[in-house]
Amino acid sequence: MMLSLSSSPHLKRQRNTGQVMRLVMYAAIPGLIAQTWFFGFGALVHFAVAAATCIATEALIVELRKRDVERTIKDSSALLTALLLAVSIPPYAPWWLTVIGSVFAIAIVKQLYGGLGNNPFNPAMAAYVMLLISFPVQMTNWAPVASLSQYEESALDSASIVFTGYNVEGYSIEQLRSDVDGHTMATPLDHLKTALTTGETSEEALQAPIYSNGLGQGWFWINMAYLFGGLLLLRLKVINWHIPVGVIVGTFAISGFFHLIDGSVYASPLFHLFSGGLMFGAFFIATDPVSASTTDKGRLLFGAGIGLWIYIIRTWGGYPDAVAFAVLIMNMGVPLIDYYTRPRTYGHRSEHKSAIKRAEDRD
Amino acid sequence: MNEYQELTWQGLWKNNPALVQLLGLCPLLAVTATVVNGLGLGIATTLVLIGSNCTVSLVRNWVPKEIRIPIFVMVIAAFVTIVQLLMNAFTFKLYEALGIFIPLIVTNCAIIGRAEAYASKNPVKFAAFDGVMMGVGFTLVLMILGAMRELLGYGTLFSGAELLLGDWATVLKITVFETDSQFLLAILPPGAFLGMGLLIALKNALNDRVEAMVVKPQEGKVVTRARVTGDTAADS
Structure with missing residues (x-):
């Protein structure tokens, strides 16, 4: 049986689940090529x-x-x-x-x-x-980067x-x-973490041959490729901008904050944004329509939470990368986020405003 | 079905403390990394359960209703202490392996639950039998869960049986498959939760099947409806 969705005429595209899933896979192709190029x-x-x-x-x-x-x-x-x-x-x-x-x-x-x-x-x-x-x-x-x-x-x-x-x-x-x-040879995130425990500063650690210009070799381009694929998904309106922007802004804000406080211990925001699976996580994983938040405000919060957790676990946790952990933790919070970010129904006042109105009426 | 059969059925299957009442989950999930650990804790719990059920049943007519819970807890604690000292004396390695979970039998809700719900209202022979059956039901689940986790995690069964049964028992160890990399998830607590959930699901599925076989579907009244839309309209 095929359930066909009939939508109002102002919605141009009608995609079924299969088409959406396949589009996401096509958009991952640039990243996959980059990954094959650098890691076999x-x-x-x-x-x-x-x-x-x-x-x-x-x-x-x-x-x-x-x-x-x-x-x-x-x-x-x-x-x-x-x-x-x-x-x-x-x-x-x-x-x-x-x-x-x-x-x-x-x-x-x-x-x-x-x-x-x-x-x-x-x-x-x-x-x-x-x-x-x-x-x-x-x-x-x-695997080590192919060039090394x-x-x-x-x-x-x-x-x-x-x-x-x-x-x-x-x-x-x-x-x-x-x-x-x-x-x-360790991965860039792993190397940084170990180097910091041996007393090196982050600038010194980033001089190692697996980095170039302070960014992980290969990883930068892989992240760029996934970013490109993700932007393609946005352009095709397969995903909304809220979650990826939440993740990127969340990571950028907290890593920038700590980098400003002590740049010798905390690596730059740019390093965090283009390391490990961050772009892949922001555009391809966190945007899973089933397990992510479903309201616009909630999606921003959900994304920001993921960014925050990625940084926290990368910096102080036991694992070098944390996209998966961060996504799972925020998945747990989704019912709560959805509950508190329910959008106002058209024609109704928001709950907050109606509470104020009630208070005024009483006076 | 007489009282004994009823108690057996309740303890082992219908009202199993681990699978249906979901009591005593803390030791259940924590110590079932191997079959032998599960068996050891199961036996200890069964002994405590029999002792406390008997004692509570014997004193049931003299205990004032208002303070029964503290008294039950003290009775249970006394038996746990006995079991703990016995294990310390005779199965020291297992005692060390189970660690804090032996004294924690005191807080196992399955035991105080049986004292309150059954032993304090029934004569001693039934109470003792209830203790045996509930204990065996609990032990079986501990062992099955332990077997699942040990098999997945280490690829063995009954490893460490010598801790419980003496040195000859090393021959009981069955190596199902050799593995260099253990499946840690099965050994860690999440594996216990997953295994427990799967066991409960299996029990419920079997239950439905058994009930469908035993209980004959009743002949319901056949409700006939007069169709007022659709076909009749097409005819005209």
């Missing part, structure tokens, strides 16, 4: 694994629940979850990690709550957090690393991750 084909391999697992799990569970399998698969939401998860997982992570994550995302986080539209948490991010706390070693296997890596990596190498742990020539992940001197 790992993300694509993981996407293939995740897509197969997500769709199979979704079909199985929907079949068990005696719902329409074809219609559920065609809305592409499982595919989008697979993409979001695959992009977040380190490119050198083993394949079974993606399989466990995908099954968890679809079966536990999405379908147990009643399927698309009923899940209080973002499935991809909940699965990511589950993997991160369950398999901390594998989940930090980030000692080894050339082909698509075959990436697939071989994901499925066997060794590349085609037989180098292990540990060897691939180390630089010429044999040090394991």
Whole structure:
């Protein structure tokens, strides 16, 4: 059965869920290309694994629940979850990690709550957090940026690393991750965090070879690519501006504040905005229509809260990046945010104003 | 169904303290990382439950209604102390593994719940049997949950059985699969919550199925409606 939405004539576009989900995926292509360029084909391999697992799990569970399998698969939401998860997982992570994550995302986080539209948490991010706390070693296997890596990596190498742990020539992940001197290369956020604990200032830490001009090599361009994709989504009116702006302004405000207080400890706002998964999180993850806030004011608050939490956990928490944690924490707050930011119904006064009016009438 | 059968049915299935009453969740979620831990705490709880049920039932006619709760708690605390000292003496390793959760049996609501709801109103033989069945029902859930988490987390079953049963019990350990990277989520508290939720769901699903088999669908009255719109209009 196909429910067709009929809208008033002033709404130009009619998109069904599947079209929206696919548009989001197309918009992620620039970022995906950038990620492949800098970190090898790992993300694509993981996407293939995740897509197969997500769709199979979704079909199985929907079949068990005696719902329409074809219609559920065609809305592409499982595919989008697979993409979001695959992009977040380190490119050198083993394949079974993606399989466990995908099954968890679809079966536990999405379908147990009643399927698309009923899940209080973002499935991809909940699965990511589950993997991160369950398999901390594998989940930090980030590849070095291609320009710093000692080894050339082909698509075959990436697939071989994901499925066997060794590349085609037989180098292990540990060897691939180390630089010429044999040090394991950390991600920019990770490096900064460790360097600060050893007494370096943030300016000194940012001189390391994995940075260029104070920004993480490769990561800057990946974030730019996702920003571009996100702006495309805004242009196509697939998402509203409130959440991404909330996230970016929230992160910028708090990181700017602390950078001004003590620039030697707290990295610049620019570094935070273009590190890790921030742009990806702001435009592609936080904007999930199911688990995000649904009012305009609420969306701004929701986004700002995510930005705040990202900075707090990055700076003082135990993990180098925090997009997933921040999104989950704010997902929990969504019912409360929605409750307090209900928009005024047309023709009615706002609650606040009518309270004042009542008080005046009494006098 | 006589009283004993009824008590068995209630304790093990219909009114299971862990799956239906949802009492004693704190130890249930905290110590069930392995089967043996679950079994150890389950046995300890069962012993306390039997002792407290018997005692409460014996003194039920002399305890003033107004102060019954403090008295029940003191009775339970006395038995918990006995069990704790016994475990300290005979199963020291397990005593250390379970740690604070042995003294915390005092606060297990399943125990005071049975004292208040059943033992204080019934003769001692039924109260004792109720204690056994509730305890066994609780222990079974602890063990099943422990098995789920141990299997997922470590890939083994009954590891550490020697803590409870003596040195010969090391042979009981079954290694289902070898793993280099443990599935930490299953071992950590969130895994306990997820496992518990899945167990309750499974129990409810089985319940529906059993009830559908046992209870014959009643012949309801067939309500016939005269159709006043649609087809009749098309005919004319």
